[in-house]
Amino acid sequence: MKQVPPGRSVEVRVPASSANLGPGFDSIGLALGLWDRYVVTTSDSGGLSIEVTGEGAGDVPTDDRHLVHSTMQHTWGVLGVAPPAGLRIQATNGVPHSRGLGSSASAIVAGVVAAQALSAGLGLDDRDEAYAEWPAPGQPMPVDLGLAVHVSSRLEGHPDNASASVLGGLTVSWMPDGSGLDRGEQTVSARIALHRDVEVVVFVPDTQLATRTARAVLPATVPLAAAAADAGRAALLVHALATDPSHLHAATRDWLHQEARRSSYPETMELVDLLRSQGHAAVVSGAGPSVLVLSTHGSVEQVQAGSLAPRWERLVPGVPEHGACIRVR
Template identity: 50%
Template sequence: MTIPVGSSVTLRVPASSANLGPGFDCVGIALGVWDEATATVTQEPGLVIEVTGAGADAVPRDERHLIHRTMTTTWRHLGVEAPAGLHLSTHNAVPHGRGLGSSATAIVTGVAAAQALSTGGELDLDVVNTIACALEGHPDNASASVFGGATLSVTEAGEPLTTTRTVPLRLDERIVPVVLVPQTTLSTHTARSVLPELVPLATAAANSARTGVLVHALTSDPSLLTAGTTDLLHQESRRPSYPQSMALVDALRGGGLAATISGAGPSVLVLTTAEHIGRVGEIAATRGAVWQVLTPGVPDRGVHRVG
């Protein structure tokens, strides 16, 4: 199959927070911070990439660009011939290296753009989710950016791609996410490098129980959010990688707020209700470091076409 010259698609994709408390690599939540990209098949051979917004000075503008690499890989999986000429224009609002799923956002954008161009505009979100999660390597960020809302995902080994099954969670309308973004960055690779390869059975069992509480809290009972966001797998191992973030998590949780590291960090996510938003900012202001406080909301849709 050859994609016709002039074919074009514009997409919006939301940020995400993942590893929610005990929901390591399985529970994610979309955040109302949006990246936008337009991909157009051109008559002139070659690749042209324009980038504005967050991280614009740091991303490559050639075949190494993550969205373009993802599009090429997706076309290969779909059995579609990559076009000889492509113009890619992106505007990034999701901060890079802050634990808000910027890489997953780019991957979801690339998969969705490749599929939409191949089908004349139609998006199959289940296909986008499977390919994006396989390329990302873990499904929590990617699935939230694909479907919006809160998601619970599991993976099953398969060929040629790992299969991801995602269950959308009906988020309790009282829950408000507050994101505290530091000036520092941390790569996911660095954050994962300090995780233990083995955990005691009792720890794994307790963490699984906490994940069940988290799902119930997210969907039905926000009063259980503090208990449901208690993590036993990854945050303590990473404490030396983001000491200021963990100190803030400790302070917020000490104040009765459901705080957790967002993704691989170093941003902090607080799941609270409207009447407690002010307390989050007050506690953050006592910690010395400068934190950007965001209340982005949770979009009920993920990746979608514009226009």
């Protein structure tokens, strides 16, 4: 088996994401302009070194349980290459953890694309001929984004966050035969161009909610009427985001997951209810507890938390056109 060579270094930047956007549960994702940055370097001396600054510093493990490291090991297994003898990961994290902003997906995507990039030129695919020599520092390093969507979605367990972090912008993801991630189906994502007027506001609380906890309260089955209503609104949502933002308020109604999780994030729903009563297209961001508002450039200043503001940090992060970026160091 070929081994990832020593002496290679890449810089990887990956954006945050918001999943669901109301009715697009486990399918629709939107990249957000908050970024994790990693420098990943291989060496010929054994051992692992991980340094973390920013979000998660002091909380995430800095040994082989670190999510970026474990994801890289998994990806090298998928690619059929042996890991390098030594590995250094320097993380500067800007994506808040367990706030519904896709931090775990960002970390997983970083691990997948870093592992792909560091394996370039090993004869693993056609693209590799271009990397017979390791590129000069500063060069962009393209990776197989379709593979990155698939591997990161499988590891994350749902494709909405991971796809947006890989591709940027607005994404809709699905499994071709609808059998679900656990059956090993390839995940596919469509990248949809956002209407130029769309702008987003995010309200981030101090409190955290693990996605696993928020998923545990969801019912195994839902009434046909709820499924039908969400399907219609999800279709309208894509139209509203791509073509006609005047429909955003109606398009962000959801009957599948937000009410079922209300007791897990009462303050989040209090803010969603307040903003929606004012005509803003507010939704729970991912599994919460952050709140996302889909607005327009001209209306964004009107999106305020009012009397609830002290509990929330208000951000206008922008929606990046591109997702994960990889450069040679």
